[in-house]
Amino acid sequence: DQQVKQNSPSLSVQEGRISILNCDYTNSMFDYFLWYKKYPAEGPTFLISISSIKDKNEDGRFTVFLNKSAKHLSLHIVPSQPGDSAVYFCAASAFTGGTSYGKLTFGQGTILTVHP
């Protein structure tokens, strides 16, 4: 049961344009969402996150949008740069109580290629 889905395996964008990466989830208990970026031969690195109490979070060129009713989130990168070329994973977490993190459930990833 794939609770977090990234339906686009790949995306190709011209430098300077907007990149939009999409993610859907099915578990209504998820209340925190994150995006990670992964370069080859490296571990994923945290990019940006959003709590379910918000519908938008912005950090420089990166903005994450959350539509809870549609169980959908997206990552916008504007303007896209060749260095943004990587695999992007969305992830979701459900509050498990206490003062600890619960496990993250990841999507399959989207390969973003930004052409100069």
Added chain:
Amino acid sequence: GAGVSQSPSNKVTEKGKDVELRCDPISGHTALYWYRQSLGQGLEFLIYFQGNSAPDKSGLPSDRFSAERTGGSVSTLTIQRTQQEDSAVYLCASSRPSKRQGFNYGYTFGSGTRLTVV
């Protein structure tokens, strides 16, 4: 150390052999996670350690897989009688304790161990 360290970075083993993968988390991170990424797949959760609590083993794919975390620090993932479908990149991550409202940094991942079973 400054980051999460995993060893070995690459491991080639024969089918049926046992392997051990090691993870050194960031000092002070009480939570430790193992994930794996098979070719063309997303990150699959395997196991989660949080402090002195019983680990969440719900993601281990079979009883050939086990993991331990000694002294609340270093963790070892053991795969017995390896099969070709075990070939994947095994990723370890750690995170620091935080109240739920402060959950905004996610995990710090290591670079992974690429396991190839031939």
